[in-house]
Amino acid sequence: MDKIFHEKIISWFNNQFNRPSAVQIQAWQVIEKQRDVLISSPTGSGKTLAAFLYGLNQLFVKGDDGLTILYVSPLKALSNDVKINLEQPLDDLNQLFPEKNVRAASWTGDTTPAERNKIRKKPPNILVTTPESLYVLLTSQSGREILKNLKTVIIDEIHAVANSKRGAHLVLSLQRLEALCYQRPQRIAISATQKPIETMRDFILHGENSEIVNLGHKRELDISIEIPQSPLSAIMSNEQWSEVYQRLCEVIAEHKTTLIFVNNRRLCERLTKNLAEKIGEEFITSHHGSLAKEHRLNAEQMLKSGQLKALVATASLELGIDIGDIDCVCQIGS
Known part of the structure; x- marks a missing residue:
């Protein structure tokens, strides 16, 4: 971490966690090179922080203005969860960097008109959204304006939409983002364990400038199937x-x-x-x-x-x- 992150970021991380996970170490090495990356590992291994922390480091150290990190999730519930989970780290880091004021906001179907107007007038540094809301943002002049300075796009749970129309629409939106932004945003995709993982990488990333961080493994599960003791029929009694x-x-x-x-x-x-x-x-x-x-x-x-x-x-x-x-x-x- 010493060569990648500011000492204050490292100090905060060490106070929160014992040590970086294997997936975090490997992902940060790729992300620092500005290469696209697909991160695949089990739940609880720190994938989301692996995707976010380098971008947060750049925000606090370089002080980029406007919206620079876009997080896209296929579910509003997951978007809400990530937005809430960002609040405490941002509070902590803003105290460590008192001259900064890094902010996050969400833009989904649940976002009120008043909240959307606030985002348009003063864009946050991090925006959490869904594929559909990203599409809507790209269709409006005000939405395109706040997206122009993007440096990083994080696409979570990509396996959930890869083989669907939602996935195709998301890839189209990402291509539109590339044409819109002043510089091509780095793509960081997060996926559950998939085989073959290369297919997922080719779907969402540019293969010639991308890498895979794959620490996937299956966990032991205790699975059982139960049915009512009384005879089954077409309609349950x-x-x-x-x-x-x-x-x-x-x-x-x-x-x-x-x-x-x-x-x-x-x-x-x-x-x-x-x-x-x-x-x-x-x-x-x-x-x-x-x-x-x-x-x-x-x-x-x-x-x-x-x-x-x-x-x-x-x-x-x-x-x-x-x-x-x-x-x-x-x-x-x-």
Whole structure:
């Protein structure tokens, strides 16, 4: 780290963490060379900080004005999570560099018109967004204006959109960014373990000037499939659902925190209501796209802080969010 980061950044890092992880060390060596990089490693290995820290170092040392780091995530929940997780490091580093005032903001479908106007008038140094919101920014004159000074684009959970129309649209937006910006932004992509990883790299990065940092490995999992004891039919009976509710209550009681995934919002609310009647509504809540932004953010924070025994969610919570000490995941009807 000594040759890459300012001594104050190193001091802050050492106070927060024991040592850099293997993926962080390798990623920083590539990022410092201004080469595009795809970072692939398991959850909890420090990928996000590996992607952000060099850019933060440049902001605090060189003091670039305006928006220089763009973080793109396929989910609003993940964008919100990253924005919140940036607040404390930025507070700490702004105190270490009192002459600076590095700021972060988010621009998603949940961002209010007032917040968007504030971003337009005084762009933050770091903007957290989604592929769709990036597309919208690129279609407006004011949006293009605040994106012109970008130095770094971080694309998280790229494996989730790579083989879809969303992925194709995202790559198109990244190409439009290159044409717009005063200098080509460095791309830092983050992915779960994938095979072949080279395919993912070729999709999102320029192969001739890119590298892969791949420390992926599979973790041991305890997996089981359970079905109701009563005979199954095309439509589950109330008796069978009662068995499901009872078994879920047992699972929740056996673990510290349980995350329950369902296929649709209606089932999400139905499960939450029935389980709340059994374990107490203060210990469980729901998370899906139709809920208010405040409810979703509160649910994520309660889950991270350990206040919930269980959370029932749709795919709105499935990608890369820092959701604390989860020790059991259930999938209903999957």
